[in-house]
Amino acid sequence: MTDGEFAPEPDEALLSRLALIDERPIESRAAAYRQLHDELRQQLEASDGDSARSA
Numbered sequence: 001m002t003d004g005e006f007a008p009e010p011d012e013a014l015l016s017r018l019a020l021i022d023e024r025p026i027e028s029r030a031a032a033y034r035q036l037h038d039e040l041r042q043q044l045e046a047s048d049g050d051s052a053r054s055a
Contacts, residue, residue: 021032 017036021029021036024032
């Protein structure tokens with residue numbers, strides 16, 4: 001990182017959720033990670049759409 005860059009603060013809710021997923025039996029982790037991935041993708045796509053409309 002350069003002097004002008006900063007590390008974002010970790011999202012405690014996300015870190016907690018990841019920890020809970022990691023505690024699950026291996027058989028159910030993939031589905032939980034897939035669900036989390038889909039939710040995060042939807043949030044990113046929604047924010048991309050908001051940025052495009054305001055530009």
